[in-house]
Amino acid sequence: MNQVIETLINHRSIRSFEDKALTQEQIELIVRSAQAASTSSYIQAYSIVGVTDPSKKKRLAELAGNQPYVERNGHFFIFCADLYRHDQIGRMEKADVITSIESTEKFMVAIIDATLAAQNAAIAAESMGLGICYIGGIRNHLKEVCDIIKTPERVIPIFGLVVGYPNQLPDQKPRLSLNHIYHENEYEQNEERYKQELVEFNEVVSSYYQERTNGNRKESWTGQMAKLLEKQARMYMKEFIEEKKLNKK
Incomplete structure (x- = not known):
C-alpha cells in the first residue's frame, strides 16, 4: 500500500x-x-x-x-x-x-x-x-x-x-462490503444474498453507532436510509x- x-x-x-x-x-x-x-x-x-x-x-x-x-x-x-x-x-x-x-x-x-x-x-x-x-x-x-x-x-x-x-x-464510518459494491461481468441479482449482505452491514453500522454514542443510538443503515428517502x-x-x-x- x-x-x-x-x-x-x-x-x-x-x-x-x-x-x-x-x-x-x-x-x-x-x-x-x-x-x-x-x-x-x-x-x-x-x-x-x-x-x-x-x-x-x-x-x-x-x-x-x-x-x-x-x-x-x-x-x-x-x-x-x-x-x-x-x-x-x-x-x-x-x-x-x-x-x-x-x-x-x-x-x-x-x-x-x-x-x-x-x-x-x-x-x-x-x-x-x-x-x-x-x-x-x-x-x-x-x-x-x-x-x-x-x-x-x-x-x-x-x-x-x-x-x-x-x-x-x-471515527471512520463503516462502508458497505466490497462484494456488495463490486460486481464482476454482470450485476449480481441474487436477491436473497443481496438482502443478507444488507443485514450484515446493518449489524456493523448498529455496532458503530452504539460504540460512538455509548449505547444511545442503535440505528441500522437500511433503517436510516429508509427514513432519509421517505422524506422528500x-x-x-x-x-x-x-x-x-x-x-x-
Whole structure:
C-alpha cells in the first residue's frame, strides 16, 4: 500500500477546524489538482468559486442547514456545473450549440466533470494534512446561493467543499462490503444474498453507532436510509435546473 492509497482509505469527514486560513499557495495547489482531473471530451464543464467573505460564508452556513463549519474553516470552495462558457464559445465561433448545451447528456457531463474535479481537490487537500467535508446542503436553497455567488445562466452550484486544519479526529464510518459494491461481468441479482449482505452491514453500522454514542443510538443503515428517502427533499430541483437553461432536452 502506497501513501496515496493510505490517504484515500483514511478519509473521514471533518466538521471542526482550527481558526486558520489556507494560504494562497495551498488554495492554488488544490485548484490545480482539481483541474488535473479527467474531463469528458476536454469540455471542462465546471467552475469553482472560493468564498472568503465572512458575511457570505455566514449566510451560506445558514442556507446549508445552519452548519457552523461552513462558516468556520480554512477555505470554502463551491463546485459548479458550468455550461455558460460553452454558450459563449458558441457565440465566439458562430456555432449552433444551444441544443447540445441544454441536453440531459451535457448536463450529466457537467455534473460528472465537477465531481471528478472536486474529488481530486479533496484528495489533494488531505494529502497536505488538511481535513475536508462535502456540503450538499447548499442545494437546500439554490436560488439564494446563486444570488450570493452571482452565477450566470447555465451555471449551477452542486455542492460545497470545506477545507481546513482539523480540530478533531472522528471515527471512520463503516462502508458497505466490497462484494456488495463490486460486481464482476454482470450485476449480481441474487436477491436473497443481496438482502443478507444488507443485514450484515446493518449489524456493523448498529455496532458503530452504539460504540460512538455509548449505547444511545442503535440505528441500522437500511433503517436510516429508509427514513432519509421517505422524506422528500429539494423537490424544486428539476424546475430550477430548467430555469437555468440546463437539462431541458
